[in-house]
Amino acid sequence: MSTLNVTIVGASGETGRAIVDGLLDSSTNFITALVRPSSVNKPEVEKIKTRGVTIVPVDLVGSQEDLVKALSGQDVVISALEPFALEPQFVLATAAKNAGVKRYVPSAFGPSCPPTGVMHLRDIKEEIINHIKKIYLPYTIIDVGLWYQGTLPTLPSGKIDYALTFPALQVAGDGHRASAITDLRDVGKYVAKIITDERTLNKYVFAYNEVWTQEQIYNHLEKISGEKVKRNRVSTEEIKATIAAAQAKFDGGDKSYQAVLGLAIPQYLDCEWFRGDNLPESAKYLGYLSTQDLYPDFEFIKYKDYVQEVVDGKGVPIYANRGA
Amino acid sequence: MSTLNVTIVGASGETGRAIVDGLLDSSTNFITALVRPSSVNKPEVEKIKTRGVTIVPVDLVGSQEDLVKALSGQDVVISALEPFALEPQFVLATAAKNAGVKRYVPSAFGPSCPPTGVMHLRDIKEEIINHIKKIYLPYTIIDVGLWYQGTLPTLPSGKIDYALTFPALQVAGDGHRASAITDLRDVGKYVAKIITDERTLNKYVFAYNEVWTQEQIYNHLEKISGEKVKRNRVSTEEIKATIAAAQAKFDGGDKSYQAVLGLAIPQYLDCEWFRGDNLPESAKYLGYLSTQDLYPDFEFIKYKDYVQEVVDGKGVPIYANRGA
Numbered sequence: 001m002s003t004l005n006v007t008i009v010g011a012s013g014e015t016g017r018a019i020v021d022g023l024l025d026s027s028t029n030f031i032t033a034l035v036r037p038s039s040v041n042k043p044e045v046e047k048i049k050t051r052g053v054t055i056v057p058v059d060l061v062g063s064q065e066d067l068v069k070a071l072s073g074q075d076v077v078i079s080a081l082e083p084f085a086l087e088p089q090f091v092l093a094t095a096a097k098n099a100g101v102k103r104y105v106p107s108a109f110g111p112s113c114p115p116t117g118v119m120h121l122r123d124i125k126e127e128i129i130n131h132i133k134k135i136y137l138p139y140t141i142i143d144v145g146l147w148y149q150g151t152l153p154t155l156p157s158g159k160i161d162y163a164l165t166f167p168a169l170q171v172a173g174d175g176h177r178a179s180a181i182t183d184l185r186d187v188g189k190y191v192a193k194i195i196t197d198e199r200t201l202n203k204y205v206f207a208y209n210e211v212w213t214q215e216q217i218y219n220h221l222e223k224i225s226g227e228k229v230k231r232n233r234v235s236t237e238e239i240k241a242t243i244a245a246a247q248a249k250f251d252g253g254d255k256s257y258q259a260v261l262g263l264a265i266p267q268y269l270d271c272e273w274f275r276g277d278n279l280p281e282s283a284k285y286l287g288y289l290s291t292q293d294l295y296p297d298f299e300f301i302k303y304k305d306y307v308q309e310v311v312d313g314k315g316v317p318i319y320a321n322r323g324a
Numbered sequence: 325m326s327t328l329n330v331t332i333v334g335a336s337g338e339t340g341r342a343i344v345d346g347l348l349d350s351s352t353n354f355i356t357a358l359v360r361p362s363s364v365n366k367p368e369v370e371k372i373k374t375r376g377v378t379i380v381p382v383d384l385v386g387s388q389e390d391l392v393k394a395l396s397g398q399d400v401v402i403s404a405l406e407p408f409a410l411e412p413q414f415v416l417a418t419a420a421k422n423a424g425v426k427r428y429v430p431s432a433f434g435p436s437c438p439p440t441g442v443m444h445l446r447d448i449k450e451e452i453i454n455h456i457k458k459i460y461l462p463y464t465i466i467d468v469g470l471w472y473q474g475t476l477p478t479l480p481s482g483k484i485d486y487a488l489t490f491p492a493l494q495v496a497g498d499g500h501r502a503s504a505i506t507d508l509r510d511v512g513k514y515v516a517k518i519i520t521d522e523r524t525l526n527k528y529v530f531a532y533n534e535v536w537t538q539e540q541i542y543n544h545l546e547k548i549s550g551e552k553v554k555r556n557r558v559s560t561e562e563i564k565a566t567i568a569a570a571q572a573k574f575d576g577g578d579k580s581y582q583a584v585l586g587l588a589i590p591q592y593l594d595c596e597w598f599r600g601d602n603l604p605e606s607a608k609y610l611g612y613l614s615t616q617d618l619y620p621d622f623e624f625i626k627y628k629d630y631v632q633e634v635v636d637g638k639g640v641p642i643y644a645n646r647g648a
Contacts, residue, residue: 114457133438202609285526
């Protein structure tokens with residue numbers, strides 16, 4: 001495999017850092033991160049710089065010419081931008097097309113989900129995907145299921161609170177519904193494989209490690225920790241009502257980050273645990289290739305190892321520096 | 325191959341009749357047409373009845389229960405409904421899901437085209453496709469390129485006017501741009517093959533016969549007819565301006581059939597002859613399988629045979645009974 005020039009935008013975000021890690025592990029990439037001029041000296045940017053990533057200061061919504069120049073000669077451009085701001089994503093995709101980029105990976109990295117009408121967040125991502133298709137920008141859509149790091153409830157003792165940025169405190173119905181889950185630390189490794197694979201060009205790829213039901217997750221945690229965990233059950237009617245209320249608030253004009261999250265969180269729950277969207281067979285129906293088919297020998301982190309790690313006090317919380 | 329129960333809705337339309345013809349040619353289908361109760365005695369319905377199609381009177385926007393009952397036991401449901409009316413199409417897809425239909429073919433049957441932002445007509449069809457995906461209704465999207473019957477300009481002598489319901493009077497730029505073309509009479513034969521093919525389940529299929537440039541079409545017509553045909557050239561700037569004006573009118577609130585057509589016609593021209601959307605390689609990028617790959621032995625009507633037929637006075641005009 002020859003050296004690949006890969007540019008990433010949004011490298012200091014949660015998914016972005018996981019991708020940078022994965023790319024750095026793979027020795028075939030020359031990695032550039034586009035960074036807002038005002039962020040060049042931030043600690044998280046300094047950190048990836050010392051690890052061998054070339055930092056290029058670029059204002060996405062500034063000169064289109066500068067942006068095209070920055071992307072010229074790049075084989076792959078990966079957007080790990082926060083999905084809510086559409087304008088920079090449109091601009092970046094168009095510049096990638098004009099720069100002759102050979103593969104564009106837009107900000108997806110979520111659960112498998114139908115294009116519209118299930119998650120507002122997906123509806124937004126779909127607008128970017130549709131723009132990409134309109135301009136015939138070569139692409140790969142990568143979705144990654146639900147992060148392990150978002151699957152565990154807290155324990156009564158509080159001993160795993162340290163590792164749970166978003167504890168999973170609600171159980172969908174009887175808990176016997178399944179979802180595809182992936183360790184965030186594997187995301188970058190999947191991305192590194194996918195972007196060098198001709199089979200995934202102009203395709204959707206569903207990258208996931210394992211499939212668990214919520215009841216299996218809770219039972220396993222109880223077994224490993226020796227503690228009992230209460231099930232806070234949510235019915236289909238309740239989740240629908242919560243989404244409807246949040247949707248009404250949003251449609252009523254409240255587009256605050258709070259209102260967006262208020263809609264996004266129950267919709268995630270609905271997609272991942274109620275509707276069954278985030279499952280290999282649903283992803284296949286929706287047109288995704290599967291990493292389990294593409295890379296049967298991929299050695300991902302096993303879910304049981306992740307749970308053990310967390311219970312042993314060795315877990316790494318996500319969004320640890322989100323306040324930064 | 326065992327007998328397949330196929331229901332078609334919109335059987336008396338232009339595409340609908342072509343599909344019924346194709347299905348009747350294939351002896352493996354038991355065909356039902358859902359028809360509005362008020363249309364049961366119309367001559368075009370009587371006609372397909374005498375050919376062995378079972379007529380079931382159903383009001384699409386009436387009782388959902390009756391509709392589900394009408395679709396129960398059907399392997400395939402094909403919608404050849406006029407695409408502008410969304411409500412009946414949403415209702416039909418939902419009923420097909422509730423009836424356990426094994427494959428739903430929504431009303432597409434147009435050129436290969438990106439999902440949004442190129443043709444308003446496609447944007448609308450995409451809403452139905454997205455609904456289908458949201459409810460996990462097994463589907464096949466079939467697009468068919470540009471009909472042969474919409475490719476020829478008139479001749480100065482007027483001798484082929486009889487066959488040209490929509491003469492192709494505008495040439496995109498230098499005329500060297502290509503498009504994939506298909507005889508309307510082959511559409512039903514493709515559909516009959518596609519709906520019995522497991523490889524096309526939950527996939528997009530681009531059915532087309534040949535690829536021609538406008539200049540090649542004009543030159544060929546001149547050669548066969550012995551007449552010279554003037555090129556009315558339209559520039560990219562002109563087509564863009566025409567579309568922008570029609571879009572402004574439409575967005576301004578004029579949703580009349582006239583306004584819709586005023587937007588649809590230049591957008592078809594843009595998609596089919598300017599942008600290069602309606603080409604096998606574009607369709608492939610957009611995720612379509614190709615009938616040329618799936619059915620390499622398919623004996624379609626050759627474009628040269630179609631042109632000869634028209635010049636010989638044996639052409640069959642399309643939409644001949646559109647006033648009915």
